[in-house]
Amino acid sequence: MMRKLARQHPSLAIGLLAAGIFALLGLVSLWWTPYPIDQIAISRRFLGPGWAHWLGTDHLGRDMLSLVMSGMLTSFVVASLGVLIGVGIGVPLGLAAVAWGGAVEWLVLRFSDLTFAFPAVIVAILIATLAGPGATNATIAIGIFNIPVFARVARGGALAIATQDYVAAARLAGLGRATIAARHLLPNIMSLLIVQGTIQLSLGILAEAGLSYIGLGTQPPATSLGLMLRDAQSLFLIHPSLSLIPGLTIVLVVIALNIAGDGLRDAMDPRLRHQGLSHGAG
């Protein structure tokens, strides 16, 4: 099956494979890392890459590879939960807008306008002021940012489906609006949602990095790719590898996800190219 996929959709296969490997490396860090990530050994700090430490050690003598693995897990978890929040709230809103129309649609559109007025950084600032910084707060901020994105994609996709004959037939058969939305609209916009989900996942990883870097996201002793860059901030002019390694990891993970997303879009439905998937950064 994998071979068929690779032949028909090479970019999808490459992207999925790479993203899968990164996610797996992160997952493995739950049970095993080359060295414990909280093992501080000042005598072994700033080591270059070598047999003992493949990616070298940081300013506290911690193993960089272990930190990258564990940080990748945080980045994936925060970004995925952010997507789940966005899908869980945004998709029902978008579907309701189409199924009920009228005042419901107006409310959903105004709500999505309002949410667009709060970029993730501003939400994170507000949450951090009230409850202090943390990975949970970064997740919520990214999730809130994702809500209007999914509401719009769901509404856009469902609008096209709602004019189909089988939806009219379902209505004539006496099915309720919620049933129609769940049974006919939702399954037909799945491919749109999956593609947008991949895009938001990669944006979420970038957002998590940004928020942790300015100190509003993940806090020590936990680690994330953004937090590693924060730690490197005062040292990277002397020890560039401290910032090169986590930065390059972010770039590779995001490229893998974006290639997978582009491939998915083409594989699922070539017409999706024209459905206005948003690629905005936040």
Place this chain on the structure above:
Amino acid sequence: MGVSPMTLFLLRRIAGFAVTLFVAALIIFLLLDLLPGDPARFILGINATPEAVAALRAQMGLDAPAHERFLNWIGGMLRGDFGISSTQRLAVSELIAERMAVTLPLTMIAMVVSVVVGLPIGILAAMRRGKATDTALMVLAQTGVAVPNFWFGMLLTLVFAVTLRWLPTGGFIPWDEDAGAALRGLVLPGLALALPQASILARVMRTALVDVAEQDFIRTARAKGMTKSEAIWRHGVRNALLPVLTILGLQFAYLIAGTIIVENVFYLPGLGRLIFTAISERDLVLVRGATIVLVVATTATMLLVDLCYGLVDPRLRRQGA
């Protein structure tokens, strides 16, 4: 009916803008004024004496009921009065204006660079569609989208400030002291912010042009004897600008937010640093003022894009969409 569709369109958009802002202000007020319980106690911490809390309450005007305080806050802002920072004892409007002298030019530089670099790359890729140039440029854009702007800032510092010593590593000299030095201090952060934005713009521009190239009027232009590139250049680019405009508006809004992060790399005294200090010192009045300024900037940009849309494409006005 004496009202033209254009006026109606404008009025509707501006009303929507005002409502969004009002609700956004309400949310910020609820979060920063009502949710923390007593803001005076929140600022002073749990060890404060009741007398100190009462004094601060009176000074901050917290004795009034919530709805009155909200209206006072809105009314004050309309007059340019954002309150007094509880830690710095200065007018919030002055503190923000001072920092905006760094943040706003930085955002502008990033915007200009991303347009000047991104759009031509997108146009070139669309004209050479399917050829090696197209592939190379899109691989470049794919990478650019994936690079965190603040990390790119670190790389730029390493190359241009540390190794080549062309530009400062960070810090900022005020405009009135040495405008040239101030500008030099914003070059690297501006480039760092512009890279991902330029990559997104290039991709959007290419997609939009490729879509337009399949339209009938391009075929007609080709039938009249124009080459593919000529037809795209003379008739396509203008039509493809509409989706680009939307993304541009969204980007400007997020650039302002992104600036906060990049300022950190270059130790720039912009809005970002102000906000982080305010958060760590629990200066709620200052956080409130800074966030509402950011929200207004975001919303106003979106409004501007909507209005430009109406000007560029008369069809949208008539539908009142």
